[in-house]
Amino acid sequence: MDFIKEVYSASNIRQAQNIFKENTIHILISDIEMPQGSGLELLSWIRSEKYETQAIFLTNFADFNYAQKAIELQSFDYYLKPIEFDKLELIIKKAINKVEVSKTNEQSIEIGNYWKKNKEELQKHFWQMHLKDDELFSEEDLQKQLKLKHMEYSLEDRFVPVLIDCFPYTFAEQNKKIISIMDQESNFQYKLKKLIMEAFSTQDIHLDSFVKFNQNTDEYLALFIREEGNDVPLEEWVNSCNKFIVTVQDQLNSDVQCSIGPVSSLRLIKQTFKELHEFKKETIDFRNKTFIFNPLDKEFTKYAEPNLQLLEHYLETENRLSFVNKCYQYLTTLVNKEALNYQVLCSFRLDITQLIYTHLKKKEILANKLFQGKTHDILLEQSPRSVEDIMTYISHLVDVSLEYMAFTESQKSIINTICDYIDQHYQENITRNSLAKIVYLSPDYIARFFKKEMGISLVNFIKKRVEIAKELLAHTELPIHIISDKVGYGNYSYFTKIFKKETNYTPVEFRKNT
Template sequence: MYKILLVDDEWFAIEGLKSGVDWHSLHISEIYEAHNAEQAQEILIRTQIDVMICDIEMPGSNGIELMEWVKEQNLAVETIFLTCHADFKYAQRAIHLGSLDYLLKPVDYDELKETVHHALEKIIIAQETKDRNEAYLKVYSQWETKKILLYERFWQDLFWQRIIPTKDNIEKALSSNLMPLSPSTRILPILMGIEQWGKPLSTREEEIMAFALRNAAEEMLLGQLSGQVLQDGNGVHFVLLFDDQTSDKRALTFDQIKKSCTQYIEACSKYLYCSLTCYIGEWVNLSELSRMYNALIQMEHNNVTMSQAVLFFKEQPKESRETQLPALFEWSELLEQANREELMELSSQMFEQLRGDVGITGETLNTFYHALLQTVYYVLHKRGISAQTVFSGRNELDQLSATKSLQQLQQWTQQIIHTVTVHLSLLDTEYSVVDKVKRYIGDHLLDEISREDLASIAHINSAYLSRLFKKEVGLSLTDYIQQERMKKASDMLIQSDETISNIAKAFHYTNFSHFSKLFRKYYGMNPQAYRRQIMITRASQTTKTDNHDIRPSAEL
């Protein structure tokens, strides 16, 4: 059902329009009337009008000006003008504004009915077009949102052979995932192997940085080329270059690809604090992509000596003899003695030898990782020490991180040697460590003190220091520092005229309320009351002393 607005300054003209046309047959349910442009504007603002029949000549604002206002408000109203004068100027202006028709008075009601019917048909067509466009945009928007996921699912299915790589199966999968490729498209896969981040990252931070890596790869490795950057189901990043033989991509040489990869590696190191190596495969058909994918994964796994490099699959060295690792009997004895210097020297020699061994693989690193851990556990068990008391950090024994490259395994080995030997050397000097920390706290109460600072001056693991200190003192490091600061603050309140806010700031308490709350915890009252009580006590003691010095006159 539709709504119509009749606008004419002559009331009998509106009455004639209302009675002269069978509006119900046109599915018009509501008829509104206005006698000037201002009234019409009020109705148009509060009501959705479908068709407006308007007289052009009206006192005040005329019909043309009313329609100009309708256009300014972006109102979807079909307008039919009525006039007593067949003036071409009005007709020209009405047409320019988009008026549906221009009828002369007195109105032929049959002609008006037909004109209104035409206006309603135009509304129906416009609405259907709008609905189709909205439906298309909705579907297109949903597809755009899911497009990357659809593409990534296709590649993962192909990588892991969830799609049996026959021509028919690949063609069906391309079609169902709306992939703009053909089964004959050739692909060059490039694996971007992340080796190490420049600083520790949380899981969320690592996801953000990995997203930035992929964006940088799209810009620097793809550029104007056809292809896609994606992350497989195991978190490995790939660039896939497409060669559909429709452009100059076949002229792309491996030297050019190597140059782009080198620039990308340098940019990631400089701006994203990430070291990585690019592993470049060979041009293969879609049916062969799974084989090349697995070959690059194995290639990355076996590369433990080359860092921040560009490596080609076709240049893979032939397999050589298995690398022989040294026995760790000597390491075991040196660990028991907490002989850190000799252990560091032995480890440096071993890793130097491994760097020159072309047969070293990821399995070599895993074997040494487990061998060293077994040696450490044996020594700790022999001394009656739980490994959990030595390795408190979540990442200290992370095998995946430690065995990612030869360099990272060496860093991990040196850290393990340092942690274990320091712990063993401190077994007989625990009290001296606590005393040293307490003295440092006492000398730096007005400084900001962190647990890491204290661990550094004690040369032990920060988590181990916290446990040792709590065991020997009965307070955590934080509580002990607060207690000593409150003692110092009470002395300053008694012995100086410094304002309480300045005293709080001296101890880095920028929130005075927090400082007052901590002080009350230790002394049962806030700093103002404490200082006031001390002053009253002192005054009372002074009065008593003065009275004691006064002698009766008879005794003088």
């Protein structure tokens, strides 16, 4: 009997109980009469401890009460001695079969309980994997996936996808920082799901699953299962989405957009989702709106640039308000004509960026140095998501540009910044290029400007480090190569050359003469 791996023996109830406590016992073969108690008492204890054990009793007593008690305690079998070996073997084999059936049933129950407990997470994982995968499954493969993941769907089940685009952040213009409500709001996804369920609670619509289909974005997908004969008017879908948007603004302080997709069977839902996602990407509009999916018009919308000469004039005259208003008017007009899509917006953004960068270059300002850092990167990345986002990005470019142009026009400010930096970083290898990173001006312009304002070349001013080296040579016993490093000349030979050029002495000679 391959099933039997271990055999244990006990002389009384106490020994038997200890064996049960330390081991998993599937089959018990016991006499009814035994020392320190009966086999029926042992079985009663086994049942009270919830052990799943098949009990076979062998006895010399043909007492009906014994048999009745054994049946009450769910004994597997009850036999009178003497019993033939072949018959005992057959009895044990039957007990083994019952154990195996019982184990299979237990596993089924366990799987069922696991499924009920984790149904939501399993469904979420299924949809994330199914919608993310670029491969379109055949019906046969899809059926296999459903069976493998224990999904209780049929290919004919119909779903309505609603794409939810959240904007859980704001840009604080005063300190030029991104403020994310994620830092203040815990369980955002859970609360978002709760709110959409509440928004649709008055409709006969069942939310089947709610997933964040891209972990790097704030995009979610609500999948509603639509039962046969339950045709909710499109107007009610829109009303529920609008109710959801208002609630999210009020309770989560987040803007949001909803895109309602068409009814789709399970076999077509992946393609429907891809088309809906593409539709949302191309639909550039204001935040806090609900959109109804329409097949994208394949006709290319030609980009018509705004009045760039007028915008350039506003920059030159530092007319920030007119510049921003003109950009907003241009975008709003396109929205009203349904002519603002992703490509048009990106072309417009490129023109505005180039216009501002060119204007800064005329002022000798390095735009690529001025516009860098996490805040700028986030605003740039988010800019194609809505009219508000592209306007936030443009306003940021204009504000930073005008503020820095005003700063550079103050000659004292630039000179003080350069001199303070040299004083604080004299021990480093300071060059025109390193200074350009600090004041965002071209290296050549810095050199010309510094000479004009200070009456001394930037190179010679930087050489004040030699004066510090002279002090260290005269008043300390530091090795010369250490002094060379301290004043920013990592190359000892170069330091010696510069020092001699300025003092007519090598560092060694200078120290001997002081």
